[in-house]
Amino acid sequence: MSVFKLLCCLLLTYQLSEGIKTKGSRAVVTEQGRVPLVNQPYVSSTAFRLFLEGEDTCTLDPLQLHTLPSCGFNGSNPLIIITHGWSVDGKRESWILSLATALKKTLIDVNVVVTDWLSLAHQHYPTAVQNTRTVGKDIARLLQSLKEQYQYPVRKVHLIGYSLGAHISGFAGSFLQGPEKIGRITGLDPAGPLFEGMSPTDRLSPDDAEFVDAIHTFTHERMGLSVGIKQAVAHYDFYPNGGDFQPGCNLHNIYEHITEYGLFGFEQTVKCAHERSVHLFIDSLLNKDKQSMAYRCGDSKAFDKGLCLDCRRNRCNTLGYYIKKVPMSRSKMLFLKTRPRMPYKLHHYQFRIQFINQMEQIEPFLTISLNGTKEESGNHGISFTENISGNKTYTFLITQDRDLGDLMMLKLRWEDPALWKNVWNKVQTIIPWGSRRRKPRLTVGKISVKTGETQARTYFCAMMNDGQEVEVSQDKVFVRCDEDKPRQRRRKHN
Numbered sequence: 001m002s003v004f005k006l007l008c009c010l011l012l013t014y015q016l017s018e019g020i021k022t023k024g025s026r027a028v029v030t031e032q033g034r035v036p037l038v039n040q041p042y043v044s045s046t047a048f049r050l051f052l053e054g055e056d057t058c059t060l061d062p063l064q065l066h067t068l069p070s071c072g073f074n075g076s077n078p079l080i081i082i083t084h085g086w087s088v089d090g091k092r093e094s095w096i097l098s099l100a101t102a103l104k105k106t107l108i109d110v111n112v113v114v115t116d117w118l119s120l121a122h123q124h125y126p127t128a129v130q131n132t133r134t135v136g137k138d139i140a141r142l143l144q145s146l147k148e149q150y151q152y153p154v155r156k157v158h159l160i161g162y163s164l165g166a167h168i169s170g171f172a173g174s175f176l177q178g179p180e181k182i183g184r185i186t187g188l189d190p191a192g193p194l195f196e197g198m199s200p201t202d203r204l205s206p207d208d209a210e211f212v213d214a215i216h217t218f219t220h221e222r223m224g225l226s227v228g229i230k231q232a233v234a235h236y237d238f239y240p241n242g243g244d245f246q247p248g249c250n251l252h253n254i255y256e257h258i259t260e261y262g263l264f265g266f267e268q269t270v271k272c273a274h275e276r277s278v279h280l281f282i283d284s285l286l287n288k289d290k291q292s293m294a295y296r297c298g299d300s301k302a303f304d305k306g307l308c309l310d311c312r313r314n315r316c317n318t319l320g321y322y323i324k325k326v327p328m329s330r331s332k333m334l335f336l337k338t339r340p341r342m343p344y345k346l347h348h349y350q351f352r353i354q355f356i357n358q359m360e361q362i363e364p365f366l367t368i369s370l371n372g373t374k375e376e377s378g379n380h381g382i383s384f385t386e387n388i389s390g391n392k393t394y395t396f397l398i399t400q401d402r403d404l405g406d407l408m409m410l411k412l413r414w415e416d417p418a419l420w421k422n423v424w425n426k427v428q429t430i431i432p433w434g435s436r437r438r439k440p441r442l443t444v445g446k447i448s449v450k451t452g453e454t455q456a457r458t459y460f461c462a463m464m465n466d467g468q469e470v471e472v473s474q475d476k477v478f479v480r481c482d483e484d485k486p487r488q489r490r491r492k493h494n
């Protein structure tokens with residue numbers, strides 16, 4: 001039932017989004033949203049709990065900050081505040097404990113506070129959205145008190161917000177008075193409905209902290225709405241697997257899920273992809289030796305073609321807690337592929353192949369495998385979206401669970417697609433070629449593979465000296481070559 005409510009709410013919300021005046025100009029916001037002075041009465045609608053160990057927490061009273069030392073707050077350590085999102089059932093979600101535990105266990109010298117705004121979040125979605133400013137104000141108020149009473153600098157604060165919590169963290173940053181900004185805000189799949197397309201003052205934006213990063217994991221659009229926000233809202237915006245669909249979440253089976261499990265299936269699918277942002281962040285803490293690298297790209301289509309594995313001038317960055325905090329004037333959209341399970345890291349390889357003197361139009365299906373000093377890749381099927389003709393270079397993205405090491409050998413096989421074979425056989429039947437029967441040929445020019453994680457590019461040359469011709473259903477082996485010859489290649493795409 002609650003899931004049905006979720007669906008209805010989202011739909012309703014979207015239709016209302018034009019009409020509801022949750023917006024308000026910046027001037028209005030600063031007038032009404034000003035954090036009251038200390039001597040004015042202030043009632044916090046939000047509970048803040050200092051996370052200690054296991055399930056142990058200690059409630060902080062933003063008005064009575066003498067609770068801080070007795071709770072075990074250590075003023076010399078950074079402060080991380082976790083803020084949850086909209087609540088369908090009014091219950092605390094399990095990821096909060098996982099994230100708080102991962103932060104405390106791996107960072108140790110850190111204060112972790114969990115924001116509890118469940119009563120305001122367990123409402124119709126548009127109401128919960130309106131409450132986000134109130135909660136943002138409460139957080140700003142807490143930080144203000146910490147600064148005034150404990151000289152605790154706000155730049156040592158890192159807000160981590162999930163879904164609506166991401167925008168709450170943004171509002172906290174904008175409600176804060178004084179020149180000093182919050183150190184960092186991380187938005188984990190910031191909510192989309194009623195925030196998409198809004199002005200920077202009405203959502204999470206790069207202005208809200210010294211450094212803002214966001215991970216977008218469920219921006220799949222259905223009936224004109226997406227649960228997570230699609231637009232860039234941070235200095236670095238990460239779009240794992242394109243940001244709309246996450247492997248292991250079976251979004252493509254959403255309708256089958258509903259038929260099989262009822263709306264529970266829908267909830268699981270939504271929760272899986274939306275919450276993946278949280279688990280990617282947790283992964284960055286728990287698997288420090290397996291940090292996922294993401295690359296700047298115009299869109300996921302270009303990324304899938306392997307065009308974007310470049311790290312020059314901060315074009316790549318690490319996803320999660322250990323991100324390189326380079327201040328940016330503009331948002332950067334970064335892409336990466338992940339595994340369906342933790343550890344999520346994948347290694348990215350950009351494969352470039354040049355075909356020369358291709359006379360007839362062909363639709364090849366290639367299988368390639370790479371052999372490196374550490375691992376073998378196994379076979380990767382590559383299907384071309386366009387026909388091959390003339391002298392042209394094609395690029396693809398190949399991902400691997402494990403680091404292959406230095407690439408030594410590449411095997412290429414031109415598969416014989418059944419469909420094409422049938423056509424070929426038919427042609428042969430109709431037109432008897434006789435002894436002058438011509439087999440289709442594919443001539444390969446330069447081949448290279450770039451490893452995103454190391455930025456190394458490896459060139460390959462034919463092993464046999466029978467040219468670089470590839471025939472249908474035959475393995476062709478190429479070995480690493482460091483000759484200067486291949487360097488004359490065009491260097492258009494990095």
Ligand SMILES: *[C@@H]1O[C@H](CO)[C@@H](O)[C@H](O)[C@H]1NC(C)=O
Nearest residue numbers: 073074075076077078109110
């Ligand atoms: C606070 O944390 C620091 C480490 O960052 C530690 O050296 C110090 O003893 C802690 N203070 C208290 C009161 O626990």
Ligand SMILES: *[C@@H]1O[C@H](CO)[C@@H](O)[C@H](O)[C@H]1NC(C)=O
Nearest residue numbers: 360361362363385386387388
């Ligand atoms: C590719 O070439 C074949 C003929 O070999 C043609 O039937 C097909 O329409 C072409 N496809 C594209 C996408 O151009």
Ligand SMILES: *[C@@H]1O[C@H](CO)[C@@H](O)[C@H](O)[C@H]1NC(C)=O
Nearest residue numbers: 371372373374375376408409
């Ligand atoms: C891959 O390379 C290793 C040595 O690096 C070698 O032992 C192995 O046989 C190679 N595999 C293939 C399929 O050629």
Ligand SMILES: *[C@@H]1O[C@H](CO)[C@@H](O)[C@H](O)[C@H]1NC(C)=O
Nearest residue numbers: 356357358359389390391392
């Ligand atoms: C392809 O390039 C070769 C030289 O590398 C040239 O001789 C040939 O005419 C070109 N073919 C086409 C179809 O452009």
